[in-house]
Amino acid sequence: MRVAISGASGFVGRHICSLLESLDSYQVVPLDIINGIDLENRADCDEIEEFDVFVHLANLSFVPASYENPELFYRTNYLTTLNALELCKKYKAKFVYVSSYVYGPPQYLPVDESHPVNSFNPYAQTKVICESLCEGYHRDFKIPVIVLRPFNIYGAGQSGNLLIPEIIQQLKEGKTTVQLKDASPKRDYINVLDIALSLKACIDTGNTEHRTYNLCSGKSYSVLELTEIVNSLLKTKVMFEFSKTDRPNEVNDARGCNMKIFNELGWKPNMDLLDGMKDIIEYENL
Numbered sequence: 001m002r003v004a005i006s007g008a009s010g011f012v013g014r015h016i017c018s019l020l021e022s023l024d025s026y027q028v029v030p031l032d033i034i035n036g037i038d039l040e041n042r043a044d045c046d047e048i049e050e051f052d053v054f055v056h057l058a059n060l061s062f063v064p065a066s067y068e069n070p071e072l073f074y075r076t077n078y079l080t081t082l083n084a085l086e087l088c089k090k091y092k093a094k095f096v097y098v099s100s101y102v103y104g105p106p107q108y109l110p111v112d113e114s115h116p117v118n119s120f121n122p123y124a125q126t127k128v129i130c131e132s133l134c135e136g137y138h139r140d141f142k143i144p145v146i147v148l149r150p151f152n153i154y155g156a157g158q159s160g161n162l163l164i165p166e167i168i169q170q171l172k173e174g175k176t177t178v179q180l181k182d183a184s185p186k187r188d189y190i191n192v193l194d195i196a197l198s199l200k201a202c203i204d205t206g207n208t209e210h211r212t213y214n215l216c217s218g219k220s221y222s223v224l225e226l227t228e229i230v231n232s233l234l235k236t237k238v239m240f241e242f243s244k245t246d247r248p249n250e251v252n253d254a255r256g257c258n259m260k261i262f263n264e265l266g267w268k269p270n271m272d273l274l275d276g277m278k279d280i281i282e283y284e285n286l
Contacts, residue, residue, distance in 0.1 A: 003203055004029040004048065004093075006039055006084060007057030011158050012098065015196040016055065020203075032058070039080035045087060053094045053203050056084045059126070061100070062161060064247075066123035077126035078133070085137045094144040096202045097134050099127045101151050101254060110257040113149070113212050120249045131212075138210040146202045150215040151256050154276060155192030156283035163187075163223065164280070167230060171286050176238050180227070183242040186220040186253040191276040194269040201265040216256030217269050229274055233281045 003020055007013040008030030020026040029051050031037045038044045039058055059077045060066070066073045081097065088095045103111050104118025119125035131147050138145040154164045163180070170178045198215050221229075227240040262268045271279075 001025060001053065001203070002027045002029055002051040004031055004051040004054045004087075005057065006031045006037075006055070006080065007059070008032045009034055010057055011155070011160075012153065012192055012195055012199075013057050014157075015155075015192050016057075016199045019196045019200060026203075039083050040076060042083060045083045048087060050091045051087075051093055052091075053096065054084050054088050055096045055098070055199055055203070056081060057098050059098075059130075061123060063121050063123045064161070066121060066126070067248075070122040073122055073126050074129075077130055081130040081133055085133065085143065088143050089137065089141045092143075094146070094203075094208075095134065095137070096146045096148065096199065097130065098199075099131055099147050099149050100124060101256075102127050102131070102149060103254070104249070105251050106254065109253060110216075110218060110255045111214070112257040113214055113260055120251070135210060142208075144208040145210045146205075146207075147210075147212040148198065148202065148215050149212065150195060151188040151190055151217075151254060153192055153195055154189050154280075156280045158192070163226070164189075164277075167227070168280060168284055168286070171230075171234070171238065172284060178227070178238055178240050180223060180240060180242050181247075182244055182250070183224040183227075183240075184222055184252065185250060186222045186225075186255070188216040188218070188220045188254055188256045189226075189273050189276070190215055190217055190269055191271040191279075194271055197270070198261065198265075198267045201261075201267045205265055207264075211264070213261035213265070214256045214258055215261070216258050217272070218256065218258055219273070220253055220255035221273055226273070226277075229277050230281070233278055234286055
């Protein structure tokens with residue numbers, strides 16, 4: 001099976017490529033702008049050879065940056081998704097779209113796929129637009145589409161301005177007092193290794209319909225609880241200091257339900273947050 005993966009050199013992309021390349025039944029087609037494939041450019045897309053499944057990971061994703069440059073986010077996320085869907089139409093291939101948490105402040109917990117969608121920031125709005133695009137291409141061109149809504153992805157080797165990489169970076173800098181924002185928001189964390197396994201389950205399924213699945217653990221942890229887990233694993237304990245968040249439209253709790261994907265594809269997370277953070281601490285030798 002030929003599997004095209006956009007954003008192949010990214011955090012999630014590296015893991016799914018590694019997983020599939022370790023197995024004999026897949027041929028990975030890595031697509032990434034650093035390798036000269038810009039999915040915004042139709043001429044680049046025309047160079048992509050036939051495949052059976054397209055896993056679309058190549059989107060801009062840092063929420064604060066989506067406020068600073070919304071036009072870039074809308075253009076990049078929409079055009080890359082549109083061009084990927086056009087390729088799937090051309091090759092009669094399955095499309096797996098990795099969306100995001102698009103529910104906003106929850107109306108109920110745990111959040112399942114029936115929860116109303118709420119575009120609560122520019123980045124989430126781009127994802128909702130792209131999800132609608134996926135639905136349209138399935139309806140009009142019968143492309144098998146799976147939309148995945150991961151909650152908070154984390155894992156060893158992650159970088160960027162996210163909470164866990166921010167903590168790790170300050171620890172690597174030798175800080176004995178780690179400065180963070182609000183201690184109270186709760187998030188549902190899902191390890192990147194489990195994300196890779198969920199993508200494999202989507203690639204393998206013979207379902208030809210349009211499906212949407214949450215990727216989450218079913219448990220949420222506050223920032224304070226996360227820091228307590230981190231301190232329990234460190235060789236030398238540190239202090240954590242908190243200040244109020246300056247993020248607009250903050251979500252206080254985001255605990256998801258993963259029963260739909262478990263019932264339909266048999267996927268559930270294998271790694272809990274304690275083991276996942278232990279992996280990161282060992283990886284960084286902290």
